[in-house]
Amino acid sequence: MPGLPQIKAHASLGALSSADNDALVVVYSEYAGFSSLQSAGIAQIIDAAQPFAKVDKEFGKSVVLVPAATVGGGRLVLSPMGSLDDDTDDVRKIADAVKAGVVRAIEAGARRAAVFVAHGPPSSTADQTADADYSRWVEVALLAALDASYVTLVVREHREAAAGGDKVLEKLDSIDFAVADGSASASELARAVQRATAIETGRRLAMDMGYGDAQRMTPYNCAQTIQSAVEGVAGISYEEIKDLDVIKREYPLLYNSARASFSEPSTWPCVVKLEYRSPAPSEVKEHLYLVGKGVTYDTGGITLKIGAAMRGMSRDKLGACGVAGFVLATGLIQDRGVDLSCILAFERNSIGPNALLPDEVVVSRAGVRVLINDTDAEGRLVMTDPVAECKERIVAARARGDAKPAAIYTAATLTGHVIRAYGWYGATVANGPARRGGFDRRLAVSGLAYGDPFENSIMRREDFSLVASKTDREDVYQSNAHPSTQTDRGHQYPAAFIIRASGLDKHSLSAGPGTAIPFVHVDIAGSAEDGVEPGLGLCAITGSPVATFAGAFWTN
Template identity: 75%
Template sequence: MAMLPQIRIHSAYASLSADGHDALVVVYSALDNAALVGAAAAGWASAIEPLAKADKGFGSSVVLVPAPSVGGGRLVLSPTGSLDDDTDDVRKIAAAVKSGVARAIEAGATQPAILLVPRLPAPGAVPDADYSRWVEVALLAALAASYVTLVVREHRAATAGDAAVLEKLTSIDLVVEGAADAAALAEAARRVAAIEAGRRLALDMGYGDPERMTPRNCAQAIKTAVADIPGIEYQEVTDLDVIKAEYPLLYNSARASFSEERTRPCVVKLEYRSPAQADVKEHLYLVGKGVTYDTGGISLKTGGSMRGMSRDKLGACGAAGFVLATGLARERALNISCILALERNSIGPNSLLPDEVVVSRAGVRVLINDTDAEGRLVMTDPVAECRERILAARAAGCTTPAAICTIATLTGHVIRAYGPYGATVANGPARGAGLDRRLAAAGLAYGDPFENSIMRREDHQFVRGRTDREDVYQSNSSPSSMTDRGHQYPAAFIIKAAGLDKHSLGAGPHAAIPFVHVDIAGSAEEADVPGLGLPAITGSPVATFAGAFWTA
């Protein structure tokens, strides 16, 4: 995994040394507050004034200005625009920082300083915005501009050797002008370093093509990343007989991949234990969908829709990244049990077939209608295992609150419904505990907004078995994007097939188990597609989960 640039935090521009940085990126909301930092701006006035006179639009977009008074002679002005209008939120700060740093890198900078002087709205002034984590969001954006993908790092290392550039920046000086709490800034930098390390694990795996990141290679990448991280234990299951017995839905979904060892399925288990068990307030059970390539199986994807299906593992990537970040942060209030179901949904003589009935780990008979709806299959038995473990812990006297979350790039429907936003679908106990809204609030603060979808009776009725041959239907045979409630009803399937229907609100408070399905098909990739290439990967929802489950 790539090393992060050195991060230095300052509360005043005056504390910067001109020879410690080679570009100054100024992030502001309006040029009139590029009176910015008073005396400092006076040194830029002679450079800015001619451009401002010649260009009516000067200051409304990113611009590089030669300025001898700043480090490297490079002054980059990057405006956020308004921050207090109806639809404004912290992502405008992230976009300004990332664009400004990218421009500095393009100009040749490797050690930029970033001066943050946006005019923030008063807390609560914008109903659907939260600027409480704006410094962390800004630093994460700068780090995103610096990141070089694993496949590029490996290519450069192979072709350029020791001279290879494996990271765009060597250091970042972040200046939050007028910040009064130095300890809070240092804590923000610490959190960001952990979040970014987790996000980079997710990105490294996500950008790997289907041969670079086969199920076993994904497992190896995770194993390497978490090695020697205090509090994290790693385990993998590769024996097909064990997978067949313990994860029958995963086993049958992956059958066509068995002919080649490198494409066979793998289950990775990660356990994070707080260094202070007395401080633990909750235990999160996390399940990630890791389909390293999705052909659709025998329900073959056609019409070019197989393109980009190497990204169908991003749920598992994000889950693994969050566990790594939590270990690096040494989070005290949380334990995590994470199961990642890794497979290639191949096509061949041994493919899973529509009309088959497969019995889940929970003993539920599942009628297969569409082998391209494999994500819910591979996650269901791990969810059943989490259910078993929660019940066993309760039977042993454990009173720590526990919840289950699935993370997956599951449906095209969520993109049709919400565009570039992820969605949560929660059962009654999770809704009652506000867990889905907690995730949405954290996403808003970290610039990764989520929509809260509500599960309805129609979702459960849709998948309910109609004959004596099955207990539950896995799906219909139409694309999710052409199906009413196409991203909600898969959560109802998981609940039924994993046995979680026995742990709803009606089971009572002692038997109920909160469950949230998190569909990141919209948020895991950026909306813009670069020509014929694949979209950039965002690292969602690593920061969101950190915001939701770490202590403040």
């Protein structure tokens, strides 16, 4: 992975030097309000823009580049974000304006952009709407600028391989970031830069893998990419399991889901385990167990996806990619208050003579008999046995007297239903202990602050009733035989299956405080992509939920 652009943060516009930059991006609420500001440097910007404002009544209402001899490179980009105090306004308006402005500067030829946010968000929560949180706005703005500079792995590799091609591996060399006087202190800005660079590095690992197609990012290649990224990062250990006999014994649902891929060794499944340990064990407040779905291509198996339904299924691994990115970011920030144990299950859900079949009964790691109804519902299969392993580890730790709070999270692009229900947003589905402890709400609060809002869904008795066996031939139904988009509660009931098939149902609220284990299923099928299709191409990848997890779990 190439390094990020050099970032410097300044507590005022006057601290910027035009000699260091070749474009200035000014982000503001309304142009009229900006043009009335009186502080060092703003008058020169207004003077440069005034000739254009005089002849265009719409000037300043959309992103525009004007020549200005007083700014670096002569490029002045004005990027309005609009109001921040209406019913549905949130920090994403700042991110959108910063990114749009930086993209325009890059298009104009800039490589050393400066960004000045002239109008900060409301400083008091009393002035914010009920569903807005601007506490991380500086980090969000920095992440937006970095996102504009990112070049995907597949493009970087193409440029490096192309004879005489443009080998630019990053769109910007540097970013100077300035805020209005009094918006943030120097120490706050320094801390925001540190957090944002760690988060962005994690997001880029997730996106590098996510943009890779099924041949570029096979299960083994995903594992190698992760290993290379975390190698040498303090506190992170890496382990991979490739032996099919071991996978069959330890992760039987993954093994059987992947059977059709065994005819080609390059598509064999593997399991990646990542551990992060705090540099200050006495300060650890919780131990998190994270499971990621890493289906590198999903044909649907024997329950074949038809029509256009297979399009984009090289991205069915984004849950595992996001978890890996979060672990990397945590290692880079060296968070002192959390320990992480992560299991990433990579497979290709192929079709062939040895494929898993509907009507099969497969026994999970927890000894639960699972009736297969739909091989296209493979995501819950590949995550269930890792969840069971996490449960076993928590029980063992408690038996040793380890009293640290522990919880299990799954992250997956699991269902189309979540997009039908909420659009391009992620959703959390929590069990009773997690709901009582506010674990799902914790992600919603963090997602709001980082511009990655999550909806909190609730499991109901119908979810468990749907998967409950009605005969003595199995213990639980994997799914029904219809797509999730055609199923009531299509993104909620898979969490009930995971709980039942992993044995987590023995650790519900009724088990009591010493036995109950919080569990949150995070469906990122909506939030992992931006929902904007570029013609016949695929949507952009967002890196969700790396930033949301960082905001929810980091303590320093």
